[in-house]
Amino acid sequence: MKILFFSAKPYDKTFFEKANGAFPFHLEFLEMPLGPNSVNIVEEGTPAVCAFVNDQLNAGVIEALAGKGVEYIALRCAGFNNVDLDAARTHHIRVCRVPAYSPEAVAEHAVAMLLTLNRKTHKAYNRVREQNFALDGLLGFNIFRKTVGVIGTGKIGQAFCKIMFGFGAEIIAYDPDPSEALEQLGVRYVGLDEVLSASDILSLHCPLNERNKYLINKESISRMKRGVALINTSRGALLNTRDVIDGLKSGHIGYLGIDVYEQEEQLFFRDLSARIIEDDMIQRLMSFPNVLVTGHQAFFTEEALTQIAETTLRNLRQLREGRELDEGALLT
Numbered sequence: 001m002k003i004l005f006f007s008a009k010p011y012d013k014t015f016f017e018k019a020n021g022a023f024p025f026h027l028e029f030l031e032m033p034l035g036p037n038s039v040n041i042v043e044e045g046t047p048a049v050c051a052f053v054n055d056q057l058n059a060g061v062i063e064a065l066a067g068k069g070v071e072y073i074a075l076r077c078a079g080f081n082n083v084d085l086d087a088a089r090t091h092h093i094r095v096c097r098v099p100a101y102s103p104e105a106v107a108e109h110a111v112a113m114l115l116t117l118n119r120k121t122h123k124a125y126n127r128v129r130e131q132n133f134a135l136d137g138l139l140g141f142n143i144f145r146k147t148v149g150v151i152g153t154g155k156i157g158q159a160f161c162k163i164m165f166g167f168g169a170e171i172i173a174y175d176p177d178p179s180e181a182l183e184q185l186g187v188r189y190v191g192l193d194e195v196l197s198a199s200d201i202l203s204l205h206c207p208l209n210e211r212n213k214y215l216i217n218k219e220s221i222s223r224m225k226r227g228v229a230l231i232n233t234s235r236g237a238l239l240n241t242r243d244v245i246d247g248l249k250s251g252h253i254g255y256l257g258i259d260v261y262e263q264e265e266q267l268f269f270r271d272l273s274a275r276i277i278e279d280d281m282i283q284r285l286m287s288f289p290n291v292l293v294t295g296h297q298a299f300f301t302e303e304a305l306t307q308i309a310e311t312t313l314r315n316l317r318q319l320r321e322g323r324e325l326d327e328g329a330l331l332t
Helices: 010-022 059-067 084-088 105-119 123-127 155-165 178-183 194-198 218-223 241-250 280-287 301-319
Strands: 002-005 025-027 048-051 074-076 093-098 148-150 171-175 202-204 228-232 251-257 291-293
Touching: 010 025, 010 301, 059 084, 074 301, 084 093, 093 301, 105 123, 105 155, 105 202, 105 228, 105 251, 105 291, 148 155, 148 194, 155 171, 155 178, 171 194, 218 241, 241 251, 241 280, 280 291
Parallel strands: 002 025, 002 048, 048 074, 074 093, 148 171, 148 202, 202 228, 228 251, 251 291
Antiparallel strands: none
16 A cells, blocks of 8 residues: 655654565655645545644645545644544545654653753853853752642653652642542642642643643733743644743743744744744744743654554554554544
8 A cells, every 4th residue: 555655754764664564555755744735746546645743634635635535644643633534534534643652752852841941951061162161040940849730641741740750849730531540649630720820830741622722821821820931842832922922021931841833834844044934933932041942853752753653554554454443543
């Protein structure tokens, strides 16, 4: 079976070709994203396309894919807010995803961002390379006994909580479906208002949907502790960027670490070092000394990429053979 990959990078090709030895499929890789302007590249009779987080699979794209005979859309990621699932059902296209791939990878990156912002290791690294060993401006705080709020305690949120317990932090969490295992470890589930108001550190680990878009906005920021450290490795549109910028300017948000951005499809996963970036909001964010931005790399470990490749290809084989997929992998 032919699988056409969109938004493919060299590392995608490396890991998928390695995993494909156990199947094998016919893999073709395109660097361009999938969307209204590129869907016509798909040849008639292509049974499967593989998409990533910033590909646009709206109703029009899905209708066009169906017209070309596409039967399967395989997402090599967990999030699916960029896919019109109703349109996929209407056109009888099966959509699958990778519901969990090394949740520790994302959780560890969230912690790395927190530690970098807090202890300013990125600034210290640059200083000492210039033979400046002064400590002024590098003051941090102990995570020990701080209150860490976690919004979303799926597999990634659970991994993050377990790491933070190692720092001796008090952990409170909000999730409509509390984890008994975390409760037994000492996580205290509370309402969203309390998570926002009581947390010294707030980390987001929830999927994006219509109910929680702009969860972090002017009103919710006003309920947070002044100087709060906010980390987002989930989806960019959980944050209202303009309101977050205002919160940084006022000092209400003391630290911000983001691995995702609501307009990231125009920026991330590409080298723009020789171009002028016209997105004023990301430029404003990167101008703050207490903001750390990474380019959607939290998932980017050898273990995670191996699992993503193996799970994606296994999903397609099971769909092709009419077998059940692993829990959470099938969307339509």
